[in-house]
Amino acid sequence: MPIKYVPFIPEPIEGQAVLGNFNRILKYKGADDTSMVLQRGMSLYEMEKQETVGENADGNMVIRGECVSACAYLKEHNIQVDLVYIDPPFASGADYAKKVYIRRNPKVAEAIAQAEQELDIDKLKAFEEKMYGDVWDKEKYLNWMYENLMAIKSVMSETASIYVHLDWHIGHYVKILLDEVFGDENFINEIIWYYPGREMHVPNKFNSKHDTIFLYSLSSEKIINSHAVAIPYEKQDRIKTLRRKVHKDDDGREWVWETRGQAAGQEPYKRYVDEIMEDGKALSDVWGDIPSLRGNDPSRNSYATEKPPALLERIIKASSNEGMIVADFFGGSGVTAAVAHKLGRRFIHCDIGLNSVQTTRDRLKANGVEFDVLEIKDGVQLYRNPVQTMEKIKSLIPGLKNEDKLDSFWEGAISDSKLGTVPVYVPNLMDSSSKLLDVVLMNRIIHQAIPDLDASVKKIIVYYIDITSKEEIEKFIDSDDSTTVKIELRDLKTILDDVVISDHAEFHVEETHDDLYGSYAVVVDKFFSDRVLQKIFEFNEKARMNASAKKPFKPIDISEDGLELIEYLSLDCTAADGEWHSDGEIKIDKLGYVVRNGEKTKEFWDGTVKSDKRPLRLKIRNICGDETEWEVNFDELFDK
Ligand SMILES: C[S@@+](CC[C@H](N)C(=O)[O-])C[C@H]1O[C@@H](n2cnc3c(N)ncnc32)[C@H](O)[C@@H]1O
Structure with missing residues (x-):
């Protein structure tokens, strides 16, 4: 149960383009689920400190939990962040897996060591385990994204910027959400990150070779250290760069008349060539000089979708100063935290998955960084990560089978000899708005989901992780006489509690x-x-x-x-x-x-x-x- 609800304010910007009429299904404004969630506020849960690594005087945090829950915690504790980078799952329909390697047994050390020395890494004994899924449909994804963006906005400092890393799957839709949340006057750049290499023919289309990073600020008071991220000139760039008459002072120091970057009517001024060369080439919004991480890159942390440190280095240098707080709410391999620390910034890493928190913890520890590991008790991480928890849950509900006749709202159905098909609803752990069973969700079940069912259905089962109040929901069900279908409420947590056997x-x-x-x-x-x-x-x-x-x-x-x-x-x-x-x-x-x-x-x-x-x-x-x-x-x- 949440301790309380923390308001999402500030409000989205009025008068912006909205996706309200999209396909006539996406409804995140008006009287629908997401707006109800926004009205209620972010759920604040208990936070448990798992580990302190070093003294941690800077207050660095590695948080296991959902983005919205982490924002609720930060807001409650008046912690504001100065730069946000997020690389959320893309809604690409992919499931990301982690390769699990069997280690070398010290008791049969010599034989195995010898054998493994001769194998390449990919031939080591390994199996795969799902980490997280990218499997929403567009509407659900955008609703979810909207809630996350509103939560993040509420913890950004006045001068903060946000970089939202996406690609061709959903980027164009999220741009419209971003305009609405941050205001199009605060839109700074659409950065194209082109990753060189692997040029190849792909069937029926051009090879997709770039990601898109949208850059917004909270207000016009933002930090853009463009000089800090300028690209150094090579010697051979000199002639191309100068392209004008070079003069010499008496001591031989070269200079030119500078007109570039001058407002109309302004007089040219004297600029020394060595200063121009030192300043470097201004960075544009097309970044084509940072390769993506290859599978065998030694700096990789074996995390699917891991981004290169050079990309984060550029972002952090450009939009923050030393001592500021850099946050990544979908932190994955911990690259943002690691680079932020290297550049003298403080950091907040948040991720829903256990694997992310462990990878980040170990990576930071190896770099001698000091930080706290915290866990939000928001019920999502009942098992290693939401995907595996969902799989486990499905296998643990007695009699639950897939039922083709039911729509995707239902997880499946149980066949009962007396009642026939009993549809079962299980909240999706990847979608925080469905996690809490409240009057809004029950209203939707009674007035939208049940009427769509076959008339022969006599009973449904609704599982929940979190519930506002069981009595309140049961009272709500009793007071609504629009359905005769019996609704049974079941607590999902009890199923998992029974089966997780410790090592x-x-x-x-x-x-x-x-x-x-x-x-x-x-x-x-x-x-x-x-x-x-x-x-x-x-x-x-x-x-x-x-x-x-x-x-x-x-x-x-x-x-x-x-x-x-x-x-x-x-x-x-x-x-x-x-x-x-x-x-x-x-x-x-x-x-x-x-x-x-x-x-x-x-x-x-x-x-x-x-x-x-x-x-x-x-x-x-x-x-x-x-x-x-x-x-x-x-x-x-x-x-x-
Ligand atoms: C594309 S990956 C991020 C990769 C990261 N930028 C890196 O370079 O390693 C997306 C991450 O979001 C996490 N995630 C998914 N849903 C989340 C949520 N609601 N809150 C926090 N993290 C979430 C996943 O576990 C995954 O690690």
């Missing part, structure tokens, strides 16, 4: 007298993850079905002790409960190399994690990203 680990403690890496070592003897093993089982089944003589079935086998399912271990020697303090950590990369306390090494994992002080807690992250914590009872576990 199991067996370990002991040794005193190492190791001055370099710490005097205590927790040695992992066994690790068992039901969640990962289920994924591997599904992968093996699929591979078996698709096997052929050319491509024989090669299952992924996991050893008895299961250590190859571990990606990360951390010891907390500071506190036995509450937020996490990583006093010693090991990350095992996909090739098996160890990153110790953020520092890359060329060592393989030896099955231990070390600390200087006595460990109180152990945390293990499996290769899919689930984290489990154990108490380290030193006296019981100490191996004398």
Whole structure:
């Protein structure tokens, strides 16, 4: 349940072009769902601190949660951001997957190390796991986007700018939303990011080779450091650039009469050539000098849709100053946070997915950055990410099957011997406006969804994650006599609570007298993850079905002790409960190399994690990203 609702104000700009009549379906203005959501305000949820990395005097944040929930939190705490970059999912109909690599098992180290050295990365044992989906239809996407933009606007400082990164799928529609939200007088540029390389013929169209980044400011008081992002002149540019008579001072210093950039009627003035060259070439709105990240780029963080640091560097330098707060509410791989820190800015990274938060945390830790990891308890991240939670939920509702006759509002139906087909509504975790069951949604169910159903339907089931008040909704249903269909309300959270089985680990403690890496070592003897093993089982089944003589079935086998399912271990020697303090950590990369306390090494994992002080807690992250914590009872576990 939200703690309260925080108003979205400031209002959208009146008198702008709106998409209100689009297809006669998109309705985000007037008495419809989105405007009701906007009237009610942003839901403010409880925020839990998961970890503090360093002192974090700058207040940097890595937030796991939805964009709108994060904005509600910032607004409530009077935190304003000075620059926003967002690269939201594009509504491209794609599902993004993460490749999950099986790690090297330290107990059979030599053999595996040898084998893996000889393989290239893509041939390592791996399977895929869905991270997030881009699967809205246009109307839903624009409604969702509108709500997000309004939330972001409400936390922008007076001089803040926003860069909205999109592409040909939906960019043109979002431009109209942006005009409405920020005002077309605050539209600055449509930046074309052309990514060179991979020039090729594609069937029936020209190859799409650019993304579009819309730049708006909140007001005319904005920051544009165009000199900071000018492109340095090469030596050979000199003649082309000057193209006018060059004069010389007595000391030999060259100068020209400058007329460029002068208002009509203004006198030319003397400008030194070395200054012109130093100033560099002014940047235009077509950026064709930043390649996109290739799959094998060593700077990549294995995050689908990851953008190059050079792109963010340009944006952050152009539209913010040192010490300012740069926010990315769809932060993905954490590139905005990493670059913002490198350039002396503070940052807020927000993302709905666990994988994003872990990737960003590890990336920032490796760069020696200080920050807090926070989690918004908004119910979305019941599992690793919304896509996987939706899949899991569907498989857990007893008897739920797809039903072709029902429209997409319904997740499917349950066949009941007495009642016949019972349609089931499940909120979409990717769409925050459907997450909360309130009178607005129930009204829509009673007056739009139920009348569209076959007349034989006697009962429907409505699942919810969040509900304004169960009594209020039930009273509302009882007081409405326009339908005889029985409506049963069910809490979705109870289903997931029952099935998430924590990972199991067996370990002991040794005193190492190791001055370099710490005097205590927790040695992992066994690790068992039901969640990962289920994924591997599904992968093996699929591979078996698709096997052929050319491509024989090669299952992924996991050893008895299961250590190859571990990606990360951390010891907390500071506190036995509450937020996490990583006093010693090991990350095992996909090739098996160890990153110790953020520092890359060329060592393989030896099955231990070390600390200087006595460990109180152990945390293990499996290769899919689930984290489990154990108490380290030193006296019981100490191996004398
Ligand atoms: C295109 S990716 C961003 C990639 C990022 N710019 C980078 O360079 O790594 C979009 C991200 O939005 C996240 N996301 C989707 N819906 C969200 C929401 N409602 N709030 C916050 N993040 C969301 C996804 O988990 C995904 O990481």
